[in-house]
Amino acid sequence: MTHEAEGAPTPYAPPQPGTVAVYRGATLFDGTGRPPRPSTSIVVDGPLIRAVGDDAGIAATVPADAHVLDLGGRFVIPGLIDSHQHLATPPDRPVAEAVLDRLVHSGVTAIRDMADDLRQVGDLARATLVGEIPGPDIRYAALMAGPGFFDDPRTHQVSRGGTPGAVPWMQAVTPDTDLRVAVALARGTYAAAIKVYADLDHRTVAAITAEAHRQGIPVWAHAAVFPATPRQVVAAGVDSVSHATLLAFEGAEGPLTTYKDKPPFDHGRFSAEDDPHLDGLFGLMRRNGTVLDATAGMWESAELAGEGPEDAARARANSELAAHITAQAHRAGVDLSTGTDHETPPEEPFPALFDELAFLVRRCGIPPEEVLRSATLLGARSAGAEESMGSVEAGKLANFVVLEEDPLLDINHLRSVTLTVKRGHRHERDAYDARRARTADSR
Numbered sequence: 211m212t213h214e215a216e217g218a219p220t221p222y223a224p225p226q227p228g229t230v231a232v233y234r235g236a237t238l239f240d241g242t243g244r245p246p247r248p249s250t251s252i253v254v255d256g257p258l259i260r261a262v263g264d265d266a267g268i269a270a271t272v273p274a275d276a277h278v279l280d281l282g283g284r285f286v287i288p289g290l291i292d293s294h295q296h297l298a299t300p301p302d303r304p305v306a307e308a309v310l311d312r313l314v315h316s317g318v319t320a321i322r323d324m325a326d327d328l329r330q331v332g333d334l335a336r337a338t339l340v341g342e343i344p345g346p347d348i349r350y351a352a353l354m355a356g357p358g359f360f361d362d363p364r365t366h367q368v369s370r371g372g373t374p375g376a377v378p379w380m381q382a383v384t385p386d387t388d389l390r391v392a393v394a395l396a397r398g399t400y401a402a403a404i405k406v407y408a409d410l411d412h413r414t415v416a417a418i419t420a421e422a423h424r425q426g427i428p429v430w431a432h433a434a435v436f437p438a439t440p441r442q443v444v445a446a447g448v449d450s451v452s453h454a455t456l457l458a459f460e461g462a463e464g465p466l467t468t469y470k471d472k473p474p475f476d477h478g479r480f481s482a483e484d485d486p487h488l489d490g491l492f493g494l495m496r497r498n499g500t501v502l503d504a505t506a507g508m509w510e511s512a513e514l515a516g517e518g519p520e521d522a523a524r525a526r527a528n529s530e531l532a533a534h535i536t537a538q539a540h541r542a543g544v545d546l547s548t549g550t551d552h553e554t555p556p557e558e559p560f561p562a563l564f565d566e567l568a569f570l571v572r573r574c575g576i577p578p579e580e581v582l583r584s585a586t587l588l589g590a591r592s593a594g595a596e597e598s599m600g601s602v603e604a605g606k607l608a609n610f611v612v613l614e615e616d617p618l619l620d621i622n623h624l625r626s627v628t629l630t631v632k633r634g635h636r637h638e639r640d641a642y643d644a645r646r647a648r649t650a651d652s653r
Contacts, residue, residue, distance in 0.1 A: 223341030224633035227256035230276040231634070233286070233610075234265050239579070239618065241288040241586040241601035246618065252286065254608040257633040261604050285616050287582060288602050289319025289346075289609030289632060290624075291589025292563045293503045294452060294549025297334060297348070298326035300367035306334055309553055309561075310345030314338075315642035316560050317611035317624065319632045322503075322549070322593050323350035324430065324452065325405045327368035328379035332400055344637060349403070349593045351430050352396035354418055356409025357382040358468055383414060389421040397427055402594060403449070406431040408469035412442035419446045428594045430503075434459040437466045444494050450501040450592045452549065454535040455509075455528050457502075461487030477531055483538040492542035501592040502539050503549040506532040507569030511552045511562065533573040540576050547592035548585040559646070564624055571621045578621045608634040 225231075231254045238250040240262065251268035253261040253276075261268060272278070292313070297306040313321065323331050331350045338345035357375060359365070360382055365374035375382030378395040396404055404422045406415055406429060415438045419429045428449040433456035434440050440460040443451060451457075458480065459466060464473035479485055495502065508514060509529035515522050540546060548570070550562040563585070570581045590600025599607050610631050615623035630637040 220341040222338075222344045222635055222637070224257035224635050227258075229634075230255050230260070230273050232268070232272050232276050232278045233612075233631075234268070234278060234280055235283055236281045236286040236612075237283055237616075238262070238602060239285065239287045239582065240603065241583060242603065243583070246285075248283070250286075252602060252608075252610065254631070254634050257608055259602065259604050259606055259608050262602060281612060284628070285613040285623075286602065287317075287611050287613065287617065288586040288600055289611060289630065290317045290563060290585045291548070291593065291600065292318055292321045292346075292550055292561070293450075293547035293589050293592045294505050294551045295321040295323050295553075296326055296551070297323050298328075298330040298368065299364050301327045301330040303330065305556075306330070307343055307345070308556060310334065310338060310343065311642070312559075313561050313563075314344050314346050314630055314632055315627075315637050315639055316564070317627045317630050318346050318561065318563060319609040319611075319630065320347040320349065320590070320593060320595065320599055322402075322430070323348055324549075324551075325351050325353035325368075325380070325407070327370075328352060328399045328401065335400075341635065346632065347599075349595060350401055351403040351405035352379045352381070352399050352401040353405045353407050354381050354383050354392065354396070354410075355407040357384060358409045358470075359407060383410060383418065389417055390425075393418070393421050393425050393427065397425060401427070403428040403430045405429075406435055406443075406448065408432060408436055410435050410438055412438040412446060414438075415443055415448070416446040419448055423447065430592075433457050433502075434466065436469045436472065439466055441491050441494065444491065444498060444500050447498065448500065449594070450503055450547065451495075452503040452505060453551075454502065454504040454506050454532045454539065457488060457491065457535050457539075458531060460491050461485070477527055480531060480534040480538070483534050483541070485538065488535065488538055489542065492539055492544050495539075496543045499545070501545045501547050501588060502536075503547045503592060504532065504536045504539070504570075505549045505551045505566070506536040506574060507562075507566040508532075508551045510565070510569065512555075513552050529573075533569070536570065537574040537576070540574060540580075545588050545591065546570070546576075546584045547589045548581070559643070560625055564622075567621050567624065578618045581621060582617060608632075
């Protein structure tokens, strides 16, 4: 083995331990549940936070050679986390890199990639981790589903060169599957979790979950797996479930059979936000600590609005459904994370995550401080990374965002981002905007 790659440029690499920077004069929302603190300093040593405290107290502990940045009362929040992204369906490296670049310069320091072509996603995760390209940390899942799911065109897009359902990152599970081997193969992709998708009964979901947990890896599941119901999925012990609208199949009018053949349900049943089927389910989720990756605002995206009146009506109905179910889940004490499952067009300056957070505030009635907690600490919990990220505390990664305006007064103030610090490296928004402008001018 040669060492030629050691000289590869890493312009976005975390600083080395011993490189100390102090961000003083912040108004800090640290994500722990404490109220915002004015006149606060954050001491960063390499990629980690060394200390957080009041400006006067911290000043005496700062090394003489530390780089001091005065934030002048600007607002600081933990790095944001999008808990539902897809970077490589189908694989397109330039598009994925552009998405990651925009995310990190908008304050997003980590994402969950919810199953893709992991050959590309794994390399993107490596590249953002070591600093070859700008982007958030990527924690990604390997998918498991029943054989009937693998005629879905997306599974062919992410398995080119192999057989859908028979590659380690996209496995078909049958009664003959040796789950010990299947989970080990998934772990071999360096996945952070197993994603359980569709066409599996509740016994199989429970068996996958038990084996994954035995091997030390979380399980992220669709909220209904068909025929496994939402309650059965949660009872199986999965760590998180995705898509609030799928929870509507708890108490559906007919039995769940397959992902492609969903039974009807009454949308109006959820409008009062007191559905008894969901109350029981949310109680179980709360007791189990199951995180709901609601993806509540995705139905308002141009992509899902479709091209005709029928598509638009369906999107409006699902948007209302998502709002009602997510609001009821929040009131029931379920932990919410903030996933998107789509992206805004490349010409937009900010990512879809900002729209998701605004939807949770305006359509679901969740206070901004609780939405920010969902986008930070609970997002880290959904990704299995709560010990290293999600709040601004000593010992955690130096992942935080500097804003000109207070997001607790208006969640849209997230768009006033001036600086993202990710693993101690500074990503300046002005420099990113200037690069975007040059690229647009050259077209």
